[in-house]
Amino acid sequence: MSIDGEALRLHERYKRGDVSPVDVVRAQLDAIGRLNPGVNAFVLVDDSVALEMARASEARYRKGEALGPLDGIPITIKDTLNVAGWPTRRGSRTTSNAAAPRDAVAIARLRAGGAVFMGKTTTPEFAWKGLTESPLNGVTLNPLDQTRHAGGSSGGAAAATALGLGVVGIGTDAAGSVRIPAAFCGVVGYKPTFGTIPLDPYPAAFWQLPHIGPITRSVADAALAASVMSGAAGADWTSLTRASLNERLSEQQRPSKVRIGVPAGLAGHLDPVVKTAWEDALSVIAEVSSITTVEVPIEESRDIVGALYRLGCSHAVSQVPAEKRAGLHDALLEFIEPVQGLAAAELLRLQRCREEIASRTAMLLTSDIDVLLTPTTPCLPPHTDAPSAAAVDWLEWCPFTPLFNLSHGPAVSVPWHGEMGALSIGLQVGAAPGRDGVAIAVAAMIETLNDRRHPARSRAFVHAG
Numbered sequence: 001m002s003i004d005g006e007a008l009r010l011h012e013r014y015k016r017g018d019v020s021p022v023d024v025v026r027a028q029l030d031a032i033g034r035l036n037p038g039v040n041a042f043v044l045v046d047d048s049v050a051l052e053m054a055r056a057s058e059a060r061y062r063k064g065e066a067l068g069p070l071d072g073i074p075i076t077i078k079d080t081l082n083v084a085g086w087p088t089r090r091g092s093r094t095t096s097n098a099a100a101p102r103d104a105v106a107i108a109r110l111r112a113g114g115a116v117f118m119g120k121t122t123t124p125e126f127a128w129k130g131l132t133e134s135p136l137n138g139v140t141l142n143p144l145d146q147t148r149h150a151g152g153s154s155g156g157a158a159a160a161t162a163l164g165l166g167v168v169g170i171g172t173d174a175a176g177s178v179r180i181p182a183a184f185c186g187v188v189g190y191k192p193t194f195g196t197i198p199l200d201p202y203p204a205a206f207w208q209l210p211h212i213g214p215i216t217r218s219v220a221d222a223a224l225a226a227s228v229m230s231g232a233a234g235a236d237w238t239s240l241t242r243a244s245l246n247e248r249l250s251e252q253q254r255p256s257k258v259r260i261g262v263p264a265g266l267a268g269h270l271d272p273v274v275k276t277a278w279e280d281a282l283s284v285i286a287e288v289s290s291i292t293t294v295e296v297p298i299e300e301s302r303d304i305v306g307a308l309y310r311l312g313c314s315h316a317v318s319q320v321p322a323e324k325r326a327g328l329h330d331a332l333l334e335f336i337e338p339v340q341g342l343a344a345a346e347l348l349r350l351q352r353c354r355e356e357i358a359s360r361t362a363m364l365l366t367s368d369i370d371v372l373l374t375p376t377t378p379c380l381p382p383h384t385d386a387p388s389a390a391a392v393d394w395l396e397w398c399p400f401t402p403l404f405n406l407s408h409g410p411a412v413s414v415p416w417h418g419e420m421g422a423l424s425i426g427l428q429v430g431a432a433p434g435r436d437g438v439a440i441a442v443a444a445m446i447e448t449l450n451d452r453r454h455p456a457r458s459r460a461f462v463h464a465g
Helices: 007-015 020-040 047-062 106-114 155-162 177-183 219-229 272-285 298-318 322-327 328-341 345-366 434-454
Strands: 043-045 073-076 116-121 147-148 168-173 190-191 211-216 258-261 290-294 369-375 410-417 426-432
Touching: 007 047, 007 219, 020 043, 020 047, 020 073, 020 116, 043 155, 047 116, 073 155, 073 298, 106 168, 116 155, 147 168, 155 168, 155 177, 155 211, 155 426, 168 219, 177 190, 177 410, 177 426, 190 434, 219 369, 219 410, 219 434, 258 345, 272 369, 272 410, 272 426, 272 434, 290 345, 298 328, 298 345, 345 369, 369 434, 410 434, 426 434
Parallel strands: 073 116, 073 168, 258 290, 258 369
Antiparallel strands: 043 116, 168 211, 190 211, 190 410, 369 426, 410 426
């Protein structure tokens, strides 16, 4: 795949000596100090670690020994993933402030590639919802409209990326948690095929819903970052049979003419502003690709994932020592209440239905169409003064993203700018498991179509020089 995002351009500038990783990181740290107080995207910023990593990168470039295209590139990391030397609080007052002893596999691969870690970003408690607010860290606001939420659960990563803080924000996604905040904040969110990026520690009680994925300002950077983190690792047994992501992203893996499917009856789910932007997007995309209407069990998928997701969160709560449970968010306890005492027969029914839907979706996406296109969310970001039910019942306003956690296929949220002055929406491009190249290619096509109409709308990376 041709990579021409910010990361590669900055990498080339480092090689030429036009700018240094140290200068870039200093500019980033300064920008975080100025911009983060307005949105609350970071839970930890470590100037000394960032500058130490940047100096090591600068030395490698001077010797012509760069480790790869992410060497010296500023990265932010969601506070659900272990980074050696930093605590993993997961948005909860009940967790330890002790430093993690080692990196998660994906983070170790970024470190081995020379990436510079700027800090850790906000998440709701145990990443349980589609908005980022927690008793530990408060609310993360949307940089595009600070009266609204940034989305979640990777809201800090999306808010930072939208502000130009970091080239890549690393997030996690079990029902849309990379794609929802990316859509709300006007950036790109990519959830690769399940198992592509190893999960470490493997979340055995979460029903194979979670994925690790990047949030970036371009499709190209998302593909590059995912490629660096991808590959088999014994820590995650599901990763061992996955083909190389670089192979899946190659030109040979893409059809010459992409067939796009749109779920029947979708428009009835959409808020008026989203509906207008969605129809605008379809009219433009239809000029270059064939679009057909298909039947997809959107709401049934959402409800199945919702139940399994609640079970995973319930397990996370069960691991909190009894003496600390008073520190848990009341809304989290309300969220898991519906699955307390779930009967075995009902659990088996949910799993059977999940497998049936996953098989039908894979058949659709390998025979009738190449990708499924939806808005990422049917609504604009909720206002921060919205009723608390918007947080507890977040799956009600998030029907489109869970299908691709259920079915394990790749999904990319790419921004679409409608009328000038209006908030952008996200367009979700999803494909069958293993067909990441198709999803990325269509997302890049949509990105190009949108950039041609609104060339001045993209947000710049904050750097020196």
